[in-house]
Amino acid sequence: MPEPYRSFQELLASNARRFADKVYLHAIDQRRQLTYGELHALGNRIAANITRRGLGAGDRVLLIADNTLESVAAYLVVLRHGAAAAIVNRDVSSAQLADVLAAVSPKLVLL
Numbered sequence: 001m002p003e004p005y006r007s008f009q010e011l012l013a014s015n016a017r018r019f020a021d022k023v024y025l026h027a028i029d030q031r032r033q034l035t036y037g038e039l040h041a042l043g044n045r046i047a048a049n050i051t052r053r054g055l056g057a058g059d060r061v062l063l064i065a066d067n068t069l070e071s072v073a074a075y076l077v078v079l080r081h082g083a084a085a086a087i088v089n090r091d092v093s094s095a096q097l098a099d100v101l102a103a104v105s106p107k108l109v110l111l
Contacts, residue, residue, distance in 0.1 A: 009080045016040030027069050034069050042070070046077045055108050057082030062106040064097075066090045074110050083107075 006014070015024075020037030027033065034042070055061065061078045063085050065071035071087075078085040086104045088097065090111075101109075 012040060012043070012076065012080065025069060025072060027067070030068065032069060034073070039069075039073055039076070042073045043077045043080065046074055047080065050077065050081065050108060050110070053108055055081050055083055059083040059107040060104055061085050062100065062104055062109045063087045064090055064092070064109065064111050078110075 016036045016039070019035075020040075021035050023033050024036045024039050025034045050061075055078075059081075061083050063071065063074055063078065065074070065087055066089065075085055075087065086100060086106065088100055092100070
């Protein structure tokens with residue numbers, strides 16, 4: 001019999017408990033890694049911040065990111081809230097950023 005459906009948030013929390021000390025993500029260029037437990041803790045800190053700003057399910061977020069562990073955590077938190085994320089590289093031009101902002105109309109911009 002297949003496992004019952006679990007939300008993305010439930011899966012992340014469950015894996016953080018089950019595999020707290022196992023590596024979830026390597027950032028070779030940063031020479032860093034995050035375990036499931038560390039990712040979950042970082043995600044909770046980011047989640048508290050965006051919850052205070054009123055982000056909820058169905059909202060749109062613009063994530064201005066680079067290739068870091070924190071960017072991955074922020075993206076997962078946006079999904080965990082049931083929001084949609086549009087991601088642009090930190091090096092995007094002002095004109096391109098203006099176009100994306102107009103197209104996405106985000107409730108929140110994360111840097």
